[in-house]
């Protein structure tokens with residue numbers, strides 16, 4: 001299995017979990033140059049000019065394609081030509097056509113280089129610099145990175161803001177799970193927008209948090225809540241900090257409750273989640 005294709009287990013160690021989370025950040029910092037196709041995962045490595053097949057063709061169903069999940073690129077070739085199974089639908093047809101028109105294997109080894117440094121070698125310093133530049137470009141930057149933040153809350157919220165959480169909608173598209181329904185309401189597709197906070201379940205949690213923060217209004221959609229809290233969380237005042245903490249804590253606790261339900265079959269009530277958010281705010285106040 002490719003490093004990029006590993007689904008993070010819920011009981012993984014913290015540090016391994018963080019490394020797996022970081023994949024989404026450092027993903028675009030590598031150049032994959034196809035050689036003999038013996039090292040690259042057919043589905044998960046970004047050998048199509050920086051994108052993997054599942055990224056470039058999200059509608060292709062791995063299960064129906066007859067190319068196994070663990071296949072290497074070389075497994076789909078025969079004597080330097082492509083040897084792909086008969087496509088069952090037009091999505092797969094389109095993907096195969098694209099691959100055959102634009103890529104071919106060669107005699108040399110597959111190569112991976114680090115795109116951030118000019119010489120192609122890896123350094124942690126270059127990752128850090130690149131991340132700093134990315135951070136300063138977005139308006140919601142201060143909503144998550146501020147003195148006194150809770151790193152795990154900020155990190156989860158950051159992934160949500162960049163739409164990089166592995167929601168069920170994405171996992172379903174990638175062929176990892178059979179359906180994309182939200183585990184809280186079992187009605188709609190689980191997207192970032194749905195989870196925060198359109199789902200009737202998280203809507204209730206968020207409504208309580210809003211009231212606790214002194215906003216007596218109904219929850220709005222994700223984009224509007226982000227821009228509302230970006231505005232109302234500006235500055236270093238105590239109240240601005242409480243708002244930012246409240247926002248990030250809510251995203252983290254809802255995501256945590258969602259994982260606990262999916263992986264451990266433990267169901268949290270709206271009140272339990274709200275109480276966790278409230279006590280985390282009171283502890284830091």
Ligand SMILES: [Zn+2]
Nearest residue numbers: 182184185199
């Ligand atoms: Zn839902």
